[in-house]
Amino acid sequence: MKSDSSAIRQAIRDVVARIPQGCVCSYGDIARLAGYPRHARLVGRCLDDTLPWYRVINHQGRISPRGWNGNDELQRVLLEAEGVEFDETGRIDCRRFGWQNTG
DNA sequence: AGATTGACGTATA
DNA sequence: TTATACGCCAATC
Numbered sequence: 001m002k003s004d005s006s007a008i009r010q011a012i013r014d015v016v017a018r019i020p021q022g023c024v025c026s027y028g029d030i031a032r033l034a035g036y037p038r039h040a041r042l043v044g045r046c047l048d049d050t051l052p053w054y055r056v057i058n059h060q061g062r063i064s065p066r067g068w069n070g071n072d073e074l075q076r077v078l079l080e081a082e083g084v085e086f087d088e089t090g091r092i093d094c095r096r097f098g099w100q101n102t103g
Numbered sequence: 104a105g106a107t108t109g110a111c112g113t114a115t116a
Numbered sequence: 117t118t119a120t121a122c123g124c125c126a127a128t129c
Contacts, residue, residue, distance in 0.1 A: 026112085027112055027113085028113060031112095038112095038113090040113065041110060041111075041112050043111080044110080044111030044112075045111065046111095047111070053111090056111085058111085058112060058113085059112070059114085060112095060113090065111075071111095
């Protein structure tokens with residue numbers, strides 16, 4: 001096993017790709033599930049079009065601005081298409097749509 | 104090789 | 117809810 005940071009990105013991508021449909025997950029949770037806590041920021045960097053990046057949100061249940069303008073709106077549309085609902089303030093109920101939640 | 108800055112976040116006040 | 121502090125990575129000088 002290589003101790004290279006590439007392994008971290010690889011693990012992150014693997015976790016993000018495993019997020020079930022209709023669910024969302026925060027950067028910190030993904031990093032933790034990948035086995036690398038505290039690497040939340042690295043998760044956001046590693047998101048690609050090959051991954052369900054739109055299922056990834058911040059810990060506040062909100063959509064974070066990406067490098068490309070318009071993604072914020074696109075993310076909401078994609079999530080709504082999967083059954084995820086947004087609050088009036090644009091927040092998602094982690095207890096209903098959060099991944100691996102206890103209810 | 105070493106130090107500094109920037110970043111798609113999280114936690115706390 | 118907003119603002120501040122913190123920690124980790126990657127790129128740059």
